[in-house]
Amino acid sequence: MSVRAEFDAWAADGRDRGMEERHWHTAKHALARMPVEPGDTVLDLGCGSGYAGRALRDTKDAGRVYGLDGAPAMVRNAQAYTEDPNVGYVVGDFDALPFADDSVDHVWSMEAFYYARDPVHTLEEVERILRPGGTFYCAVNYYEENVHSHEWQERIDVEMTRWSKSEYREAFREASLAVAEQDSIPDREIDIPPAESFPTDDWDSREEMFERYRTHGTLLTVGVSR
Numbered sequence: 377m378s379v380r381a382e383f384d385a386w387a388a389d390g391r392d393r394g395m396e397e398r399h400w401h402t403a404k405h406a407l408a409r410m411p412v413e414p415g416d417t418v419l420d421l422g423c424g425s426g427y428a429g430r431a432l433r434d435t436k437d438a439g440r441v442y443g444l445d446g447a448p449a450m451v452r453n454a455q456a457y458t459e460d461p462n463v464g465y466v467v468g469d470f471d472a473l474p475f476a477d478d479s480v481d482h483v484w485s486m487e488a489f490y491y492a493r494d495p496v497h498t499l500e501e502v503e504r505i506l507r508p509g510g511t512f513y514c515a516v517n518y519y520e521e522n523v524h525s526h527e528w529q530e531r532i533d534v535e536m537t538r539w540s541k542s543e544y545r546e547a548f549r550e551a552s553l554a555v556a557e558q559d560s561i562p563d564r565e566i567d568i569p570p571a572e573s574f575p576t577d578d579w580d581s582r583e584e585m586f587e588r589y590r591t592h593g594t595l596l597t598v599g600v601s602r
């Protein structure tokens with residue numbers, strides 16, 4: 377199935393807002409670390425409901441915020457959630473970013489990058505559009521060390537790339553992005569019931585659920601354009 381067909385369906389039944397609620401637990405901590413200055417131009421890759429760009433406008437006074445998504449229904453929903461004239465959402469693909477060279481100060485992406493058809497090429501595209509010194513904050517929950525995420529590929533008909541932490545760092549460098557930081561951000565907001573409540577519908581044991589959310593959480597890799 378195409379990204380468009382898969383995620384248009386998610387947008388149509390409200391899963392764009394559902395993702396926002398879950399991802400916000402860790403995304404907000406990563407967004408707070410972004411060195412966005414008033415007036416900066418920021419791009420959100422695979423923006424879904426578009427919450428991240430709106431948060432950067434509200435909290436850091438970003439000047440112009442774009443959200444790019446391959447699913448037109450996601451883009452329509454994201455646009456409907458704001459009346460801010462400095463926030464705009466566009467339909468596009470990670471393969472060819474519709475931005476000029478050196479035109480964006482910072483790029484953000486949450487739980488979307490690994491859907492890229494050719495992830496190293498997408499990193500090269502990010503590096504191309506970033507101004508020197510600009511950053512790429514790439515946040516993912518689906519990655520090699522997070523063993524509890526591996527089964528997600530079986531539930532979705534779009535190919536996902538599962539890199540390890542070191543593979544992320546190597547790929548960033550291959551695309552000429554210096555790796556400034558790599559970190560796991562725990563999700564401390566998801567409620568983990570007491571041991572006697574397990575097994576649940578989703579988890580065999582409390583230890584596994586704890587490892588998924590509190591130990592692995594979200595992997596953040598930060599690249600800097602040279």
Ligand SMILES: C[S@@+](CC[C@H](N)C(=O)[O-])C[C@H]1O[C@@H](n2cnc3c(N)ncnc32)[C@H](O)[C@@H]1O
Nearest residue numbers: 383395399422424445446447469470486488491
């Ligand atoms: C799991 S959702 C995450 C949405 C949002 N970033 C969040 O944190 O809730 C992934 C999003 O990436 C978009 N996407 C996936 N592959 C894409 C591609 N190759 N080009 C553009 N958008 C893509 C999907 O349409 C979807 O909205």
